[in-house]
Amino acid sequence: MVNRRKFLTAAGSVMAIGSLLERPRILKAVPQAATELGKVKIRDVKTASVRIKYDAHLVKVTTDSGLYGLGEAYNRAGVVDHIHSIKRQIIGQDPLGVDYLWHKMMDAGVGQGSRSGSLTGAISGIETALWDLAGKILNVPVYVLLGGKFRDKVLIYHDTGSPNTIDPRPWVEEAQRSKAYGFKAMKFDLNRFRGERWNRTLSSQDMKAWVKILEAIRVELGPDFPLGVDFHWAFNTREAMRFVQMVEHLNLWFLEDPMPPENADAFARLTAVSKVPIATGENLFTRQSFRPFIEKQACDIIQPDTQKCGGLLEIKRIADWADLYYINMLCHNMCTPVGTIASGHACLAIRSFVALESDSVELPHWQDIIKRDGPIYKDGSLEIPNKPGLGIELDEEVCRRHLAKGTGFFE
Ligand SMILES: [Mg+2]
Secondary structure, eight states: OOHHHHHHHHHHHHHHHHHHHHHHHHHHHHHHHHTTOOOOEEEEEEEEESSSEEEEEEEEETEEEEOOOEEEEOTTTTTHHHHHGGHHHHTTSTOOOOHHHHHHHHTTTGTTTTSSHHHHHHHHHHHHHHHHHHHHHHTBBHHHHHTTTTTTEEEEEEEEEOOOSOHHHHHHHHHHHHHTTTOOOEEOOOOSSSSSTTBBBBHHHHHHHHHHHHHHHHHHHHSSSSSEEEOTTTTOHHHHHHHHHGGGOOOOSSSEEOOOOOOOOHHHHHHHHOOSSSEOOOOHHHHHHHHHHHHOOOOOOOOOOOHHHTTTTHHHHHHHHHHHTTEEEEEOOOHHHHHHHHHHHHHHHOTEEEEEEEOOSSSSSTTTGGGOOSSSTTEEEEEEOOSBTTOOOBBBHHHTBBBBBTTTTTO
């Protein structure tokens, strides 16, 4: 029988030898980190607006080391002006303090509405570029900096075209085109026609026409294909309740924004009775505006937009908070491949992530905006480059060819 004291002494010796072996690695790591920190300083923040279906605003954070970070801000009016006004908060700073710099910009911009609207979009684009830069400085992909990945690839759901007709055939053809791209999930915007626009009501006739369109699409896709519907804030609460009953048989993946986006109590009322999962969030900004929707469990799926809600770390914080209520996340997205891949890094690192939106893929130059070896989407999913930062390099010639009217390229 082994003597207990001898065993412990022997075990202690083995641990001590182990510690000795470990020690040089630890000692080596600490001085290296000490020399990296504070070494690089932000020199400037520049923008380039590239035309896809809309003007997409790319962001470049340059440094005194020659390294730069790329990002994309939400594609709305005022965003570029906001970027150029808020950038003074980070110039001369260490880009590795991403969250500190985010709070600095948020606090400095509070009087201009930094917690909602275009300024939040502007800060999101800068924050994304800072993560790209941090990844390049530390030589790791951004998803590693966000805590590591839960999955190897990102499921894409295609935001299809939406024909301006109540004839189901063109809608079915859209579904066929989307499938031909290889997408394994899709959604349709059923907001093109409304009975009465202002009071948010619909005639039974209109509702039945929409149900017929969805039934035709469901037949085309089969009973289990993930099929979402976006109503772009069209209904009042009672009409939304009526509609979700009419489509219960269609196994919809989600119903997005059936009502205007502000009132969490109204959404909670609908979500409590709907058999169709209710999604919302693309028009909410930062944790503050998501707070009532999460705490009241006002939706089944939150749908923040990375480049609009505050950036990569903020979308993770929002999703992780919603996950306390077992509410999953679909990632809203209207971006070039830059913003899409940036969102993809966050989606890898978010436990409750389900799928990432994509549009504009039918434009021939959409995927040529970045240099690539093959198609950006493979088998309906996005594979994230295993390279430092976001792992993206722009094709500058393509970007310059499609610049928004009257704008320059990172000038
Ligand atoms: Mg939407």
